[in-house]
Amino acid sequence: MPEAPKILSDSADFINGIVVENNNKVLKFIEDVTADADEVQRQVLSEILSRSANVEYLQRYGLDGCTDRETFKKVIPVVTYEDLKPDIERIANGDTSPILCSQPISEFLTSSGTSAGERKLMPTIEEELGRRSLLYSLLMPVMSQFLPGLDKGKGMYFLFVKSEAKTPGGLVARPVLTSYYKSSHFKNRPNDPYTNYTSPKETILCLDSYQSMYSQLLCGLFQNEDVVRVGAVFASGFIRAIQFLEKHWSLLCKDIRTGTIDSKITDPSVREAVMKILKPNPKLADFVEAECSKGSWKGIITRLWPETKYIDVIVTGTMSQYIPALDYYSNALPLVCTMYASSECYFGINLNPLCSPSEVSYTLIPNMAYFEFLPVTRKDELTGSISEPTALNDKEKQQLVDLVDVKLGQDYELVVTTYAGLYRYRVGDILRASGFKNKAPQFNFICRKNVVLSIDSDKTDEVELQNAVKNAANQLLQYEASLVEYTSYADTSAIPGHYVLFWELSVKDSTLIAPSVFEDCCFTVEESLNSVYRQGRVCDKSIGPLEIRVVENGTFDMLMDFALSQGSSINQYKTPRCVKYAPIIELLNSRVISSYFSPKCPRWTAGHKQWCTQN
Numbered sequence: 001m002p003e004a005p006k007i008l009s010d011s012a013d014f015i016n017g018i019v020v021e022n023n024n025k026v027l028k029f030i031e032d033v034t035a036d037a038d039e040v041q042r043q044v045l046s047e048i049l050s051r052s053a054n055v056e057y058l059q060r061y062g063l064d065g066c067t068d069r070e071t072f073k074k075v076i077p078v079v080t081y082e083d084l085k086p087d088i089e090r091i092a093n094g095d096t097s098p099i100l101c102s103q104p105i106s107e108f109l110t111s112s113g114t115s116a117g118e119r120k121l122m123p124t125i126e127e128e129l130g131r132r133s134l135l136y137s138l139l140m141p142v143m144s145q146f147l148p149g150l151d152k153g154k155g156m157y158f159l160f161v162k163s164e165a166k167t168p169g170g171l172v173a174r175p176v177l178t179s180y181y182k183s184s185h186f187k188n189r190p191n192d193p194y195t196n197y198t199s200p201k202e203t204i205l206c207l208d209s210y211q212s213m214y215s216q217l218l219c220g221l222f223q224n225e226d227v228v229r230v231g232a233v234f235a236s237g238f239i240r241a242i243q244f245l246e247k248h249w250s251l252l253c254k255d256i257r258t259g260t261i262d263s264k265i266t267d268p269s270v271r272e273a274v275m276k277i278l279k280p281n282p283k284l285a286d287f288v289e290a291e292c293s294k295g296s297w298k299g300i301i302t303r304l305w306p307e308t309k310y311i312d313v314i315v316t317g318t319m320s321q322y323i324p325a326l327d328y329y330s331n332a333l334p335l336v337c338t339m340y341a342s343s344e345c346y347f348g349i350n351l352n353p354l355c356s357p358s359e360v361s362y363t364l365i366p367n368m369a370y371f372e373f374l375p376v377t378r379k380d381e382l383t384g385s386i387s388e389p390t391a392l393n394d395k396e397k398q399q400l401v402d403l404v405d406v407k408l409g410q411d412y413e414l415v416v417t418t419y420a421g422l423y424r425y426r427v428g429d430i431l432r433a434s435g436f437k438n439k440a441p442q443f444n445f446i447c448r449k450n451v452v453l454s455i456d457s458d459k460t461d462e463v464e465l466q467n468a469v470k471n472a473a474n475q476l477l478q479y480e481a482s483l484v485e486y487t488s489y490a491d492t493s494a495i496p497g498h499y500v501l502f503w504e505l506s507v508k509d510s511t512l513i514a515p516s517v518f519e520d521c522c523f524t525v526e527e528s529l530n531s532v533y534r535q536g537r538v539c540d541k542s543i544g545p546l547e548i549r550v551v552e553n554g555t556f557d558m559l560m561d562f563a564l565s566q567g568s569s570i571n572q573y574k575t576p577r578c579v580k581y582a583p584i585i586e587l588l589n590s591r592v593i594s595s596y597f598s599p600k601c602p603r604w605t606a607g608h609k610q611w612c613t614q615n
């Protein structure tokens with residue numbers, strides 16, 4: 001298997017030669033690992049299975065120490081999180097025997113995918129941090145092929161940690177990025193011009209989202225002339241930073257002018273780290289003030305950070321809804337999606353990072369995990385839903401193909417076998433094979449299976465939405481009103497975005513229903529939605545209050561007529577539970593009689609509900 005590149009660094013002075021040498025090593029590694037993709041995959045699987053020969057899960061299915069693909073595919077089932085839940089709960093409750101993995105589970109990564117309204121728990125092991133670091137180390141050498149000089153400036157990245165919880169058995173449970181930023185791989189990373197950020201690590205590691213954002217912006221503004229690239233993980237996070245700046249620029253300018261930090265920033269380690277950077281700079285304060293107080297914020301990114309060459313954020317999948325806002329704020333700087341990853345596993349990178357967002361394809365890096373692909377077919381172009389088999393029958397199981405065998409243009413659900421104890425696990429992402437790098441396929445990210453609504457990292461599926469709406473609509477019965485039809489829409493025209501529900505009612509006397517009844521309905525929907533949604537509302541403030549728009553009677557008949565006129569079949573027509581197509585949203589909006597917002601935040605606490613009751 002091609003060996004991962006050993007990155008050279010010289011802590012005193014990272015000289016040009018070393019940068020070039022490292023870049024070449026990384027590019028050679030990518031060449032090798034993609035040219036030999038099938039053999040690398042064979043070795044990855046064999047390595048995973050030989051290490052895990054003793055684990056209970058594999059023994060349960062009678063793998064019996066075999067490490068070859070054929071036997072593995074024959075005896076090991078293709079599973080979802082629900083299938084693994086009992087095993088994962090045993091680990092969470094403190095069972096340290098080798099249930100899924102022979103190595104000790106070091107922590108749980110809390111995925112933004114949910115199960116029964118709670119975040120999924122992904123077991124991980126210490127060495128996975130190395131694998132994640134490897135994927136990160138590939139990004140900038142690839143980028144540098146297209147944009148030289150990135151080693152001469154800094155990156156202004158808005159990075160955040162989230163709160164963590166402990167499982168009843170004492171394992172930490174936290175999001176994968178929180179785990180990574182708190183690890184020595186990030187905190188004690190070697191001196192490298194490509195990980196030279198404007199934000200000191202203390203500002204990233206501060207749990208208070210206001211203090212973290214404020215101090216990162218302050219440092220970014222103060223070093224504005226050094227910044228050559230800006231970014232965040234997802235587009236939504238970057239736009240949040242710009243909105244924060246719109247609200248707080250005068251306070252930030254005051255700090256830049258005087259070389260002090262606002263008293264609201266109370267975390268001593270943040271204050272100390274920022275004070276190492278900040279000096280009084282009245283000229284810069286005047287400049288920032290003048291730019292921010294101009295009426296328009298069009299192009300604010302290039303105005304304040306004039307050397308910026310691109311914005312590094314994920315704008316694929318549901319994040320594409322933020323592209324117009326990013327174009328506006330940046331005067332259409334390139335939007336670069338560098339990688340595709342999840343709590344389960346880091347998957348791949350974009351080898352053509354300056355391509356347009358609609359053309360982004362990710363090359364899966366064959367030594368990250370063992371990958372398989374389940375073919376899927378698109379059911380309904382209008383609603384974008386995917387027909388997906390739930391439990392696979394034997395025939396469907398045989399349809400799974402290996403990495404090098406995917407067919408161009410075909411959609412697949414990604415299935416992974418990881419070093420950390422997932423075997424033939426359905427990730428839930430739908431990918432379309434769009435090309436090849438040597439023997440390794442490249443994929444467009446199409447969508448997350450079943451997800452209907454998403455603003456930030458929340459992923460609400462149709463069933464969750466249905467239950468939440470049902471809970472709320474029950475409250476109308478006492479007013480002799482009932483819900484006839486509904487659909488939903490993620491409104492990101494303002495920041496933060498919010499969920500909108502369009503409701504058509506059957507009601508005897510609408511004057512009997514006070515606005516507060518509908519506001520309570522909004523709140524009940526929010527209370528019924530999953531923990532990632534509620535965290536976005538309460539803690540991150542990345543999602544605004546949910547809105548119900550009551551529409552005139554007959555609106556959903558018009559919606560059906562519209563769908564039929566666009567070619568939907570009358571026999572198969574079902575009301576879409578989420579709409580994205582602009583003419584449909586326009587139609588619905590033109591029929592709104594009244595609208596209501598949730599009056600308060602729903603409840604949210606870190607960790608699973610049942611852990612709180614056990615403690």
Ligand code: AMP
Pocket residue numbers: 110111112113176314315316317318337339340341342343344427429445447448457
């Ligand atoms: P999490 O489990 O919370 O880490 O979320 C991982 C999920 O985020 C993936 O399974 C995808 O659905 C989504 N995701 C990650 N990277 C990308 C990307 N580059 N483009 C689109 N969606 C992504």
